[in-house]
Amino acid sequence: MRLRCKTCGVEFPTNVSLDREVFEDERLEDIFTGRSHTCPSGHTNQYERRDYLFERSEPESLNRAER
Numbered sequence: 001m002r003l004r005c006k007t008c009g010v011e012f013p014t015n016v017s018l019d020r021e022v023f024e025d026e027r028l029e030d031i032f033t034g035r036s037h038t039c040p041s042g043h044t045n046q047y048e049r050r051d052y053l054f055e056r057s058e059p060e061s062l063n064r065a066e067r
C-alpha cells in the first residue's frame with residue numbers, strides 16, 4: 001500500500017501490505033492508528049487508515065529512459 005506524504009505530497013510505498021478485504025474491515029481500525037511513516041524525502045508523519053492508498057494495478061513507469 002502507498003501513502004501520500006502529508007508534508008510534500010509525494011506518493012511512496014510502505015511496508016504495509018493488506019488485502020482489500022482486510023483493509024475495509026472496520027474492526028481493524030486499530031492496526032492503522034498511530035502508525036508513522038517516513039517519505040523518501042525524510043518527512044515523518046502519522047497516518048490513519050483513510051490516508052492509505054492501494055497500489056494501482058498498472059505498473060509504475062520509471063520515467064528515466066526518455067530524458
Ligand SMILES: [Zn+2]
Nearest residue numbers: 005008039043
Ligand atoms: Zn515528504
